[in-house]
Amino acid sequence: MFHEHREVIAELKQSDGHFVKVFEKHNELDEEIATMEKDLADQFEIEKKKKEKLKLKDEVYNMIIKYKNEAVV
Numbered sequence: 001m002f003h004e005h006r007e008v009i010a011e012l013k014q015s016d017g018h019f020v021k022v023f024e025k026h027n028e029l030d031e032e033i034a035t036m037e038k039d040l041a042d043q044f045e046i047e048k049k050k051k052e053k054l055k056l057k058d059e060v061y062n063m064i065i066k067y068k069n070e071a072v073v
Contacts (some may be wrong), residue, residue, distance in 0.1 A: 001026065001057065005064050019063050026056040045072055
């Protein structure tokens with residue numbers, strides 16, 4: 001996720017506990033969704049998890065952009 005922002009992600013992982021929680025939760029959901037799809041779980045539950053994961057991805061992206069903008073100033 002966001003390979004083009006690897007350096008910023010590494011910095012945020014070192015300095016921002018909230019970022020770490022959101023980033024890790026996103027990755028956990030990714031794994032959970034993959035397992036659910038493999039096990040042919042309920043599609044509504046899978047979609048619910050995907051929406052939650054997307055919200056977390058948006059949050060991660062917003063934190064990355066905020067960090068980059070603050071670093072420029």
